[in-house]
Amino acid sequence: MSTNKSIKLSDYVEYPFLIPTIYLDFDICVDLVEVQSSMIIEPKLKESSRLILQGNQIKLLSISINGKELNSEEYYISPNELIIFNPPISKFELKLISQIDPFINTSLEGLYLSSGMLTTQCEAEGFRSICYHPDRPDVLSNFTVRVEADRDLYPILLSNGNKKYSGNLNNNRHEIVWDDPFPKPSYLFALVAGKLNTVSDEYVTKSGRSIDIKIYVETGDEKYTQHAITSLKKAMKWDEDVYGLEYDLDEYKIVAVRHFNMGAMENKGLNIFNSKLVLADEETATDDELERIESVIAHEYFHNWTGNRITCRDWFQLSLKEGLTVFRDQSFTSDLHNSGIKRIEDVSFLRNFQFTEDKGPTSHAVKPKEYVAIDNFYTTTIYEKGAELIRMLELLLGKEKFMRGINFYIKTFDGSAATTEDFINSLIKGAYLDKENCTFNLTKFLNWYYERGTPKVYVNQSWNSEKSILNVSFEQKINSDKTNENIEMVIPILYSCYGRGNGGEPIVEDKLFILDKNKKNLQIKALHGEKDLPVLSIFRRFSSPVICETDLSIDDYLFLFLKDNDYFSRWDSGQILMREIIKNNINKRVNYSLEYAFINAIKEIIKSLEIHDSFLLSTLLTLPGLAELETLFEKVDPINIYKESLNFQVLIGNKIHQELRVLSENILVNINQQWPMGRGERKLIGTIWSYLALAGDEGIKKDCVEAIVGSSMTMARSALRALKPLDSPETEEASNLFYDLWKENPVVLDSWFAYEASRSHKQGINVIEKLLAHSKFDWKAPNAIRAVIGGFSKNIESFHSIDGQGYLFMAEKIIEVDKINPITASRMVKIFSKWKTYLDKNKEEMYKSILKINKANISSNTREVVELILK
Numbered sequence: 001m002s003t004n005k006s007i008k009l010s011d012y013v014e015y016p017f018l019i020p021t022i023y024l025d026f027d028i029c030v031d032l033v034e035v036q037s038s039m040i041i042e043p044k045l046k047e048s049s050r051l052i053l054q055g056n057q058i059k060l061l062s063i064s065i066n067g068k069e070l071n072s073e074e075y076y077i078s079p080n081e082l083i084i085f086n087p088p089i090s091k092f093e094l095k096l097i098s099q100i101d102p103f104i105n106t107s108l109e110g111l112y113l114s115s116g117m118l119t120t121q122c123e124a125e126g127f128r129s130i131c132y133h134p135d136r137p138d139v140l141s142n143f144t145v146r147v148e149a150d151r152d153l154y155p156i157l158l159s160n161g162n163k164k165y166s167g168n169l170n171n172n173r174h175e176i177v178w179d180d181p182f183p184k185p186s187y188l189f190a191l192v193a194g195k196l197n198t199v200s201d202e203y204v205t206k207s208g209r210s211i212d213i214k215i216y217v218e219t220g221d222e223k224y225t226q227h228a229i230t231s232l233k234k235a236m237k238w239d240e241d242v243y244g245l246e247y248d249l250d251e252y253k254i255v256a257v258r259h260f261n262m263g264a265m266e267n268k269g270l271n272i273f274n275s276k277l278v279l280a281d282e283e284t285a286t287d288d289e290l291e292r293i294e295s296v297i298a299h300e301y302f303h304n305w306t307g308n309r310i311t312c313r314d315w316f317q318l319s320l321k322e323g324l325t326v327f328r329d330q331s332f333t334s335d336l337h338n339s340g341i342k343r344i345e346d347v348s349f350l351r352n353f354q355f356t357e358d359k360g361p362t363s364h365a366v367k368p369k370e371y372v373a374i375d376n377f378y379t380t381t382i383y384e385k386g387a388e389l390i391r392m393l394e395l396l397l398g399k400e401k402f403m404r405g406i407n408f409y410i411k412t413f414d415g416s417a418a419t420t421e422d423f424i425n426s427l428i429k430g431a432y433l434d435k436e437n438c439t440f441n442l443t444k445f446l447n448w449y450y451e452r453g454t455p456k457v458y459v460n461q462s463w464n465s466e467k468s469i470l471n472v473s474f475e476q477k478i479n480s481d482k483t484n485e486n487i488e489m490v491i492p493i494l495y496s497c498y499g500r501g502n503g504g505e506p507i508v509e510d511k512l513f514i515l516d517k518n519k520k521n522l523q524i525k526a527l528h529g530e531k532d533l534p535v536l537s538i539f540r541r542f543s544s545p546v547i548c549e550t551d552l553s554i555d556d557y558l559f560l561f562l563k564d565n566d567y568f569s570r571w572d573s574g575q576i577l578m579r580e581i582i583k584n585n586i587n588k589r590v591n592y593s594l595e596y597a598f599i600n601a602i603k604e605i606i607k608s609l610e611i612h613d614s615f616l617l618s619t620l621l622t623l624p625g626l627a628e629l630e631t632l633f634e635k636v637d638p639i640n641i642y643k644e645s646l647n648f649q650v651l652i653g654n655k656i657h658q659e660l661r662v663l664s665e666n667i668l669v670n671i672n673q674q675w676p677m678g679r680g681e682r683k684l685i686g687t688i689w690s691y692l693a694l695a696g697d698e699g700i701k702k703d704c705v706e707a708i709v710g711s712s713m714t715m716a717r718s719a720l721r722a723l724k725p726l727d728s729p730e731t732e733e734a735s736n737l738f739y740d741l742w743k744e745n746p747v748v749l750d751s752w753f754a755y756e757a758s759r760s761h762k763q764g765i766n767v768i769e770k771l772l773a774h775s776k777f778d779w780k781a782p783n784a785i786r787a788v789i790g791g792f793s794k795n796i797e798s799f800h801s802i803d804g805q806g807y808l809f810m811a812e813k814i815i816e817v818d819k820i821n822p823i824t825a826s827r828m829v830k831i832f833s834k835w836k837t838y839l840d841k842n843k844e845e846m847y848k849s850i851l852k853i854n855k856a857n858i859s860s861n862t863r864e865v866v867e868l869i870l871k
């Protein structure tokens with residue numbers, strides 16, 4: 001099953017043929033689909049070259065060139081290729097007739113069945129499971145697609161672009177022809193056929209064109225589409241206002257699909273979405289989920305320019321479209337909502353997931369040099385680190401020049417397939433008009449793309465009180481694979497300084513320092529000749545994705561936690577303090593005075609922020625993630641870290657019980673406002689519930705049970721979260737109520753599955769077995785699998801139990817999932833990435849389970865990850 005051959009960037013060669021147009025004809029029958037393709041092919045070279053097309057599980061019925069059937073000596077079929085030995089040396093038509101069977105396809109790649117409808121997923125290499133084709137992103141064609149099917153079974157027939165024709169045929173069949181006027185690579189092809197209901201709307205572009213918006217859902221789900229439609233319109237408007245980019249087709253279609261490996265897919269004019277990212281309102285989705293949906297809708301929409309109109313030359317360029325588009329969706333959310341909070345959320349995600357990936361066995365550069373399975377490369381490094389690189393460019397260039405650069409890039413490469421180097425070069429050219437004017441070292445900046453790992457920056461200060469000058473020395477360390485080279489990065493550092501005695505006012509304005517050498521010094525002159533050592537606020541807004549070690553004191557961090565006017569830096573100071581406290585507690589070196597000072601700081605913040613900024617307050621009160629805490633230890637004891645983290649919450653809950661009670665009464669009046677209003681208050685109530693429930697407040701437990709029924713999903717889920725670590729009768733009661741209320745809604749029910757799988761139960765693994773055998777559990781839906789099996793990996797005490805049973809169970813389940821869905825399995829197996837960092841006993845047991853997976857007959861996708869993990 002597995003051949004682990006790696007693909008190398010250095011092996012890239014242009015495809016020797018152009019395929020300007022492709023005509024596809026789908027005849028959907030009862031138990032198979034007949035696919036006819038007609039491609040106009042133009043050889044690029046004068047001499048004849050073999051024509052190689054990719055194919056997977058396709059039954060070829062006929063093959064002809066310019067109307068003449070080929071004989072068996074003229075071509076060759078291997079399990080994954082069709083080779084035509086001597087194609088004509090001038091333009092010709094290749095016609096193929098073939099059959100595929102989407103009805104037995106469980107991989108959710110290519111054409112497959114989801115709840116009775118046929119749907120496609122072609123990125124990255126799924127098109128080759130539909131018909132023989134080069135299936136590489138640098139071959140762009142104009143697609144025309146005809147679909148024919150039974151009118152009752154498949155009343156809706158969709159493909160990319162604009163509708164050209166529709167009509168009835170004999171035998172209760174009908175046909176529709178779709179035409180996409182924009183050349184596109186095969187991975188953007190889509191087809192949907194089934195019983196779907198349509199919700200329509202309209203958007204008028206800046207230039208006055210009317211765009212037909214249509215959302216397709218299963219019967220009964222129409223009522224959950226308004227949020228997606230509103231989000232789409234906001235995204236369309238934002239891209240016009242901020243980037244000057246308008247939508248190009250006459251129609252924009254979104255289909256909601258229950259069985260989907262990823263979140264959503266940007267197929268030209270026909271986005272396909274995991275139903276959990278479309279179907280939502282305040283009753284069924286939390287505030288965070290509503291924001292997530294808004295941003296994913298925007299993300300796929302933004303791809304129309306950054307991804308579709310300009311696509312990737314090859315999959316090594318993946319971050320060209322994904323990093324840039326994540327940056328764009330982050331900016332969108334930031335502009336629409338609270339930019340300070342959004343930055344904190346994005347950084348927290350980056351540190352808990354991308355930094356962890358970069359420390360582990362699957363670490364890779366944003367622009368890797370080789371890969372085995374491309375599906376394994378849709379990682380947080382390509383996405384979120386990729387987005388950080390664009391963010392740094394924005395900061396280095398300034399917003400205005402950055403926009404000029406982006407517009408120049410888009411003009412230059414519209415309609416083509418580009419590389420990340422094309423992007424950077426044209427960005428700089430457009431920004432500065434001439435590359436020579438660039439104010440930072442571009443070659444060194446590019447190391448961000450080529451080097452893996454998180455750079456470290458060491459900061460040391462010395463204060464000259466006579467001259468009121470703060471000297472700051474910086475040192476960067478890159479853990480490069482090129483041991484004999486001195487790698488230097490361009491690290492933009494936003495900083496400011498505060499005087500201790502002046503009520504917390506900054507004594508220098510925000511400034512940018514560019515660390516572009518291994519060592520470099522900065523001199524900061526205090527504005528008013530202050531005599532006391534000021535407090536340095538550094539890496540404001542998290543201006544570059546590095547790990548920073550400073551000589552700031554605990555008092556400095558306490559100061560910044562109270563006073564810093566940058567949301568991120570303020571939050572980060574609190575996180576540093578909390579990490580320090582939890583670490584001390586775990587090492588049995590409790591620092592009572594620090595705990596005391598920290599609790600007092602919280603009390604002061606509560607007093608000063610009160611109801612004005614609930615969102616910030618609740619964010620400041622949120623503990624560091626477990627993944628971040630784990631990085632503080634040489635040998636990780638996951639159960640102990642989890643317990644000490646809870647203990648610390650109990651302590652805070654007890655110490656500020658009264659303050660939190662008063663606060664919650666004050667803000668309660670605001671929680672019923674419509675999203676996004678009232679969001680900060682709801683979030684704060686949730687945080688308060690968690691603290692107070694842990695502190696044993698009986699009244700709060702009752703409130704939580706009551707919140708399950710009849711309030712918003714945000715409050716219901718906050719209540720569940722607060723009760724989760726308790727293992728109390730209220731926890732059971734709330735969970736049961738929630739289940740009864742939502743058992744008919746699969747999207748919401750997944751959150752219940754995840755809840756049950758991740759909370760601690762006395763019966764341990766048996767509970768997970770029961771969930772997997774539950775009548776509402778669907779083995780073919782990745783959402784459900786991730787809810788239960790992914791949820792179980794967060795069930796710290798059960799998953800990490802010292803007898804290794806949790807690991808073994810996980811391994812067995814991953815092997816099962818791999819049999820039906822390798823893409824989902826190879827993502828899940830990364831749960832084991834950190835095995836080497838754990839205590840010896842856990843490590844040994846985890847190792848055994850990984851070996852078990854490795855010994856099984858697994859897909860090449862999963863094999864690639866497992867082998868990396870074992871290395």
Ligand code: BES
Nearest residue numbers: 123124262263264265266295296299378
């Ligand atoms: N192009 C991807 C979806 C994709 C990736 C499909 C890999 C198949 C294989 C899409 O634009 C995307 O990035 N989706 C993300 C969500 C997004 C908001 C970051 C996803 O699906 O998780």
Ligand code: ZN
Nearest residue numbers: 299303322325
């Ligand atoms: Zn994307």
